[in-house]
Amino acid sequence: MAIVLGPNQYGKAQNHLVRVYRDTPRHEIRDLTVSSALRGDFAGAHIEGDQSDVLPTDTQKNTIFSFAKEKGIGAIEDFAVTLADHFLDRTPAADGARIEIDETPWQRIPVGGKGHDHSFVQTGVGTRTTVVNVDGRGGERRAHVVSGIKNLTVLKSTGSEFHGFLKDSYTTLPETDDRILATSLVARWRYDHTDVAWDESYESIRDLMLEQFAEIHSYALQQTLYGMGHAVLEKHPEVAEIRLSAPNKHHFLVDLSPFGVDNPHEVFYAADRPFGLIEASVLRDDASDPGSAWHAVPGWV
Numbered sequence: 001m002a003i004v005l006g007p008n009q010y011g012k013a014q015n016h017l018v019r020v021y022r023d024t025p026r027h028e029i030r031d032l033t034v035s036s037a038l039r040g041d042f043a044g045a046h047i048e049g050d051q052s053d054v055l056p057t058d059t060q061k062n063t064i065f066s067f068a069k070e071k072g073i074g075a076i077e078d079f080a081v082t083l084a085d086h087f088l089d090r091t092p093a094a095d096g097a098r099i100e101i102d103e104t105p106w107q108r109i110p111v112g113g114k115g116h117d118h119s120f121v122q123t124g125v126g127t128r129t130t131v132v133n134v135d136g137r138g139g140e141r142r143a144h145v146v147s148g149i150k151n152l153t154v155l156k157s158t159g160s161e162f163h164g165f166l167k168d169s170y171t172t173l174p175e176t177d178d179r180i181l182a183t184s185l186v187a188r189w190r191y192d193h194t195d196v197a198w199d200e201s202y203e204s205i206r207d208l209m210l211e212q213f214a215e216i217h218s219y220a221l222q223q224t225l226y227g228m229g230h231a232v233l234e235k236h237p238e239v240a241e242i243r244l245s246a247p248n249k250h251h252f253l254v255d256l257s258p259f260g261v262d263n264p265h266e267v268f269y270a271a272d273r274p275f276g277l278i279e280a281s282v283l284r285d286d287a288s289d290p291g292s293a294w295h296a297v298p299g300w301v
């Protein structure tokens with residue numbers, strides 16, 4: 001029996017970077033949380049304590065902040081690929097790089113009927129995310145992009161039913177043909193290639209998922225998720241597969257009858273836990289090989 005080093009990676013997690021573009025009095029801001037990780041032959045560092053192959057996580061952090069000025073940011077997917085390529089160039093022992101970016105949206109504060117030049121408020125819809133894994137060195141290099149959205153909190157006050165489910169001696173849940181359906185969705189989709197108009201694709205997928213959530217008459221959160229994923233694949237040939245994770249944020253009708261008060265689906269107790277957790281993937285049956293695309297992507301896999 002031998003004890004050996006298993007898979008490993010290292011980098012700087014959650015560099016919170018705010019970039020102000022102030023070329024004119026009307027500023028633009030970008031708010032990113034960037035995590036880097038390198039993988040490859042780092043046995044020396046783990047087994048001998050030999051740092052000669054290690055590009056320090058501190059250097060990775062400095063690079064991330066400096067590139068925000070040197071290169072600008074653009075779409076988070078492009079920024080992630082640029083960083084991954086750079087770290088692979090600078091670290092000969094690495095044969096893979098992973099860059100994860102979350103972007104918090106800021107909007108201009110409306111003042112006098114228009115957005116203020118340099119004051120912002122967080123009212124955005126969801127957090128945009130990407131995880132880019134670049135594999136290989138030199139000409140063999142291949143980038144895998146999994147982008148997505150999280151914290152997309154949505155609710156419909158009717159148009160949701162849940163009945164006909166399996167019952168056993170522990171079942172107490174009443175059947176319903178009218179309930180609140182609410183979730184805080186995480187969706188991540190794998191791009192088939194990297195020749196993508198990232199911003200347009202993201203906005204279109206987000207808006208389509210919201211529209212589907214609103215329009216699907218739901219018989220279960222499972223069916224809503226499948227419908228949302230199906231619509232994305234139908235409209236977006238650049239997407240190979242999508243994974244959705246949705247807590248069922250239960251809203252229980254409050255019994256007001258002890259007080260002689262009728263409650264026809266109007267007053268609910270919004271429970272924060274426990275919650276049902278419904279997760280599904282939707283993919284093309286001829287989807288391309290994912291390679292390392294889902295490597296260390298947060299959430300279920």
Ligand SMILES: O=c1[nH]c(=O)c2[nH]c(=O)[nH]c2[nH]1
Nearest residue numbers: 162173219220221222248276
């Ligand atoms: O949409 C739902 N799916 C379930 O699987 C489930 N289970 C449950 O108790 N309520 C719900 N709702």
